[in-house]
Amino acid sequence: MQIAVVGTGYVGLVTGVCLSDIGHNVTCVDIDESKVERMKQGISPIFEPGLEELMVKNYKAGRLNFTTKHAEAFNNAQVAYIAVGTPQREDGTADLRFIEQVAKDIAQNLQNDAVVVTKSTVPVGTNERVKSIILEYLAKDVNVEVVSNPEFLREGSAVSDTFNGDRIVIGADSEQAAAIIEELNKPFGIPIYKTDIRSAEMIKYASNAFLATKISFINEISNLCEKLGANVSDVAKGMGMDDRIGNKFLQAGIGYGGSCFPKDTNALVQIASFVEHEFNLLKSVIQVNNEQQRLLLKKAKERFGSLEGKTVALLGLAFKPNTDDMREAASITLAHELVQEGAKVVGYDPIAMDNAKKLLPGETIYTNSAEEAVKMADVVFIVTEWDEIKSIKFDDYVNWLEVPVIFDGRNCYDLEEATKYKVEYHSIGRKS
Numbered sequence: 001m002q003i004a005v006v007g008t009g010y011v012g013l014v015t016g017v018c019l020s021d022i023g024h025n026v027t028c029v030d031i032d033e034s035k036v037e038r039m040k041q042g043i044s045p046i047f048e049p050g051l052e053e054l055m056v057k058n059y060k061a062g063r064l065n066f067t068t069k070h071a072e073a074f075n076n077a078q079v080a081y082i083a084v085g086t087p088q089r090e091d092g093t094a095d096l097r098f099i100e101q102v103a104k105d106i107a108q109n110l111q112n113d114a115v116v117v118t119k120s121t122v123p124v125g126t127n128e129r130v131k132s133i134i135l136e137y138l139a140k141d142v143n144v145e146v147v148s149n150p151e152f153l154r155e156g157s158a159v160s161d162t163f164n165g166d167r168i169v170i171g172a173d174s175e176q177a178a179a180i181i182e183e184l185n186k187p188f189g190i191p192i193y194k195t196d197i198r199s200a201e202m203i204k205y206a207s208n209a210f211l212a213t214k215i216s217f218i219n220e221i222s223n224l225c226e227k228l229g230a231n232v233s234d235v236a237k238g239m240g241m242d243d244r245i246g247n248k249f250l251q252a253g254i255g256y257g258g259s260c261f262p263k264d265t266n267a268l269v270q271i272a273s274f275v276e277h278e279f280n281l282l283k284s285v286i287q288v289n290n291e292q293q294r295l296l297l298k299k300a301k302e303r304f305g306s307l308e309g310k311t312v313a314l315l316g317l318a319f320k321p322n323t324d325d326m327r328e329a330a331s332i333t334l335a336h337e338l339v340q341e342g343a344k345v346v347g348y349d350p351i352a353m354d355n356a357k358k359l360l361p362g363e364t365i366y367t368n369s370a371e372e373a374v375k376m377a378d379v380v381f382i383v384t385e386w387d388e389i390k391s392i393k394f395d396d397y398v399n400w401l402e403v404p405v406i407f408d409g410r411n412c413y414d415l416e417e418a419t420k421y422k423v424e425y426h427s428i429g430r431k432s
């Protein structure tokens, strides 16, 4: 099929590349000329395992193209994917400006019948708005249907998630349009679930809100475990053995970050308030997460009284491993509050350093290795569980620091192991 994908961020680029890999002819459109040029030269604008190789392979095979020209992309497109951002506005609602602009662009350029697929996370009812914009601006007398096809991929494993996802949700009011998108996705071999448009839009928000709830729930339990002398890792394991609960997303830590959970949970609270519903559960989830992101700081302050004059090494800055994404990362909150406390911050991340420099306080010192960061520090905060950071041994800490005091925000180490070394090891929801 001839496919156009608008937006080459995490969702758009991964979608375009993977659709070309299963045999479709895909043109990715982005307004950023230098980005388009780089992609043509085989350079991915984002760090995502396996993406660049697959992009180059399909570009060379002639199935994948990049352009800044909407007319070129939509000319003979049978399917047009909208995968532009829906950033959070000040009041927590999703900003739909980019979506609306793309809907107009598609309408003005389409030459034949087409299905417009919304991949971006959009509030319930948005696809209807997209359809009415398209109908209003349509330049040719062609038939256009709109389909909601929310994205469930995770950053850091986006390519493999696209090929091995749990489900593909297709929300459509037209059976014919749903059938086209079903056919297009069949080569992925993933279960397809078809529903109406509004339910598909809601599935996306409800799924992210539920996952965020699981995380805040286990984090609350972990805080209780600390006070009651239980071990949250064992508690999570025991809970997860119940199929109804499931063992995933029960990893206690310093809260969730990233471009999705914080934004989507806030948006759902707002969506609910528009229909006069107080989503109190989700509000608590958000509040718990805000506090959890500061937990290492709280623990360190309790331990030292004051952090003034102390040098704190933040190991891992990205919101999670295997990504260079810094959006809503706990490291941002921690670094700013540490500086306010009068501490010196040293930061290291294997990949996200360039992005970190834009968001962490100006006073932050960056090092080229975790070792260098630790050697400068009085206190170590493990913020992101990169393999590289998890592979640091207690032996290393003992060699690098005279008195290693480690606050592990991701429970990277075995408690028993910690007792064998001269380290002061604090983790989350487990005995110190």
Ligand code: UGA
Binding pocket: 121, 151, 152, 153, 154, 155, 156, 208, 211, 215, 248, 249, 250, 251, 252, 253, 254, 255, 256, 257, 258, 259, 260, 261, 319, 320
């Ligand atoms: C999330 C969802 O997992 C995807 O299904 C969804 O498609 C995506 O949002 C989106 O809406 O686009 P992502 O934000 O890439 O994906 O990352 P996750 O792997 O879900 O992690 C989110 C945050 O939760 C991270 O900060 C992670 O450290 C934290 N987390 C995750 C925990 O603290 N504990 C856990 O047990 C799991």
